[in-house]
Amino acid sequence: MIVVNGIIGINSAVxxxxxxxxxxxxxxxxxxxxCFMRRNFTASPEGIREGRIHTLFTACISHSSVVHFGVNMLLLHSFGTALALSLGAMRFLTLYAGAGVAGSIASVFNNAYIRPAVERRLGYEHKKRASLGSSSSGMGIAAIYALAYPGSQFLLLFVYPIQATVCVGLLATFDIVSCCFMPNNFVDSAAHLGGLAYGLGYWFLRIRPQVRLGRIRF
Incomplete structure (x- = not known):
């Protein structure tokens, strides 16, 4: 699908x-x-305070490590291709960008308010952190894929086959626990939850009504 390959191309360029x-x-x-990349392709509370609102989007097309980039692009290609064919290019782009921005907002809010409070409660040293990566978009896509194809299976940790809806639920549970008790975890769990929330909202408010009317078929 052209739209998925286009998104992968943009991520590859960044x-x-x-x-x-x-x-x-x-x-x-x-x-x-x-310095330019850190200022313009990562989302952080400091960046938003300085007026770099565009980073809420640019962060979700940004990867600085090979593993992070490779895993996210593999997931995008695996789940995004089927969804893009069913939803159409514009709906899929809205899903990718919307879930990405929602994840960035959740990450910035978490790093500004929730994470410092958890660190104080647990006695951790506070460290500033910025968000980047398309994982939040991937969570939104994975949520809708699981709802659209409830009989499908995901490979948990790329090894264990598990029902898609159960896998998404387990990932969400891990992210909630991570936000509440593991503030220094390297995974940006708040961004994942933001992308997941957007994906669920997009499904129930926009996609499912169209499915019931027969305008979208999976």
């Missing part, structure tokens, strides 16, 4: 920019590109 920025800083001692 990943290439991150690679160049890191290599430029490491090999030539020039951090200017790296």
């Amino acid at each position: 990943f290439g920019m991150w690679y160049y920025a890191n290599e430029s800083a490491r090999s030539f001692g020039d951090p200017s590109w790296l």
Whole structure:
């Protein structure tokens, strides 16, 4: 599907920019590109306070590590292709961008208010953190895929086959526990929950009514 390949292409281009920025800083001692990427392709409370609202979207097409990029693009291709064919390009783009922005908002809010409170309660040292990656978009897509194809299975940890709806529920449970008790976890659980919430809302408010009318078929 063209729209999925287009999104993967955009993510690949931004990943290439991150690679160049890191290599430029490491090999030539020039951090200017790296600072540019951090300012414009990650979402953080500081960035929003400074007026960089665009980072709520650009963060969800941004990956700076090979593993993060590879896993998210694999999931996007695996689940997104079937959904894009059923939903159409515009609905799928709305899902990807909306879930991504919702995840960025949730992450920024968590890092500004919830995470510091949890760290104080647990006695952890506070560390500033910025959000990037399409995982929130992926959670929104995975939620709708599970609802559209309830008999399908996901491979939990890429190994164990499990019913899609159960897998999404387990991931959501982990993310809730992570936000409440593991503030220094490397996974941006708040972003996942934001993307999941958007996906569920998009399904029940926009897609399911169209399915009942026969305008969308899975």
